[in-house]
Each structure stands twice: as C-alpha cells, then as structure tokens.
Amino acid sequence: MELPMFYDQTEEWNRALLLYDAALKEVNTKLEILNNEFKLAHQYNPIEHITSRIKTPQSIAKKIRHNNMELTVENIVKYINDVAGIRIICSFTSDIYRIADLIRKQSDVKVLKIKDYITNPKPNGYTSYHMIVTVPIFLSQEMIETKVEIQIRTIAMDFWASLEHKMYYKFEGNAPAHIRRELKECADIVSFLDQKMLAINEEIRTYSDDAMDHYREIVSDMFQSKIKESYGSIVDDDNDEEVVNDKNIPEKVKGIEQKELIIDHDMNVDSEMVSAIQEKALKAKASDKVPFSLFGSNKRKKQEMKVNVL
Helix, strand or coil, rough: CCCCCCCCHHHHHHHHHHHHHHHHHHHHHHHHHHHHHHHHCCCCCCCEEEEEEEECHHHHHHHHHHHCCCHHHHHHHHHHCCCEEEEEEECCCCHHHHHHHHHHCCCEEEEEEEECCCCCCCCCCCCCCEEEEEEECCCCCEEEEEEEEEEEEHHHHHHHHHHHHCCCCCECCCCHHHHHHHHHHHHHEEEHHHHHHHHHHHHHHHCCCCHHHHHHHHHHHHHHHHHHHHHCCCCCCCHHHHHHCCCCHHHHHHHHHCCCCCCCHHHHHHHHHHHHHHHHHHHHHHHHCCCCCCCCCCCHHHHHHHHCCC
C-alpha cells in the first residue's frame, strides 16, 4: 500500500500495516474454521461469503482531516477503528446474531464496541451489525492487541448498502431529498424482505427436522467429548518404564480401574443409543424410507438409493 506523498512516517506506517494485515488473517482464520465446522456438523452454512480490506491511505487521510486532526500514525492507530475491516455476509438475520455470539465467545478476542444498526437503523435506512474487536498479534519481541472492525449483514442488507454507497458517492454525500426518500423506502422493503425470508426459513425447518438427525448428533457429541483431550496431548512411549519406577503403583492401578469403570459405563450408554437409532432406522425402512448409514457420506446414500431402485 502506497502512502500519501506528504506523509513521511514510512517506517512506522509499514509496521502498523504489518499488524493490521496480521489481525485480518487471524480473524479470517477463525471465521473459516467456524464456517467449516458448520458445514461438517450441521450441513448448514450460515456464512455466504467473507471480504476483508485495509482502508486506503486516501480514505484514512480524509477521515482524519474530517475530524480536524493531524495526519500521523499515532492518530490513525488511536482514532481510526476501521483501518482493518472484515465484512461477513449471511443468509438470514438470525445468522448475524449467531455469528456475532460465536466471535464474542472466542477466548482471545476482546470486544471493544458494538453498534447494532439492525435493531436501531440509521436515519437513511442503513442496517448492519458492527463489532470492533482486538486480537493478539505475537511478534518476535512482544504481543500487540490490534483492532479489527467486523461488519455482519444479510445478502439483502449488503445489496442495499453497496448501491446506496455508489449513488451517494456521485453526489458527494449531498443527494437530493427525493433520492434520499426513495432510498429509505428501498431500505424498508429490504428489511421486510429479510423478515419474510427468515419466517419462511423457520417454517421450512419445522417440516425438515428429523429425530434421526438429532440422535446422530447426540452420538457424535458423545464420541467427540471422549477424544477431545487427545487432540492436545501425546501418549508417552515409555509408560511401562515409568510404572516400574513409580512408588505409588497401587494408587495408579486404582485410578486406572476407576477410569475403566467410567469407560465401560459410557460404552453401555453408547450401545443403548446406537441400538435405539438402529431400531428407528428399521422402522423407517419398514415405512419405505431410504435407508442410510449412521456416519455415512452422501456418496454412500446415493449408492444405497441406486441399489433400492434396481
């Protein structure tokens, strides 16, 4: 990114850019992980797409001057909260608050400010959900909390905001009254459309909810809870040698026996759960429903459907 020609704090600005770029990567990675988890676990993706950008020097200079401040790196970092920005586009308004809550729960994300323009739209009709957060950036000598602005919108909100921005740009922010009025009417239509689509989606979900999916999620959660700690631990190859040298062998054996009892109990619970699911699947088969594998892929389902047809 090139600096304005009158700007002479190149080294400081390049360091700031490094931090803002790293912060964007951190937040983008978090969102990508959440997005992939939704696809895998729920077969539903609340995120349509994500865009990110670092504010141009011209936009930064314009904003600084608008606030009657000197154009310095210190003032930019201190007063411009959207130098690094991410925009998340969702399908429904319910997805917006769901994603915002998931971001808020991240242990290394600190929420500094929230502006809910969905509950309280701007006078011109603009609606969106804004969060200013910080994420830790670890450098070779220090850690720096760096700000990122996150905007979360529906497809309809983004459509209106993008066109409104282009139209207002032509008038340099001073659009005629009748243009502002018509844009506000369009914003009201967009809001109604979002509400209508959300209502339809909620009704569709009442028809598509399947008890088998619920049982499958329960079994999957039980399995994941068992192996969760194994993702962050290692098994020592010298366990036998350590046991021989351990003075507290009786206590260790007792602890192992208790763990075995717990595992046996969990296995019994899992067996009962799987039996219930198998019984449910047999009933579904008797009623001419397409059978499916509990943990099978879509490809396996298609193969079974093809066999049934033959």
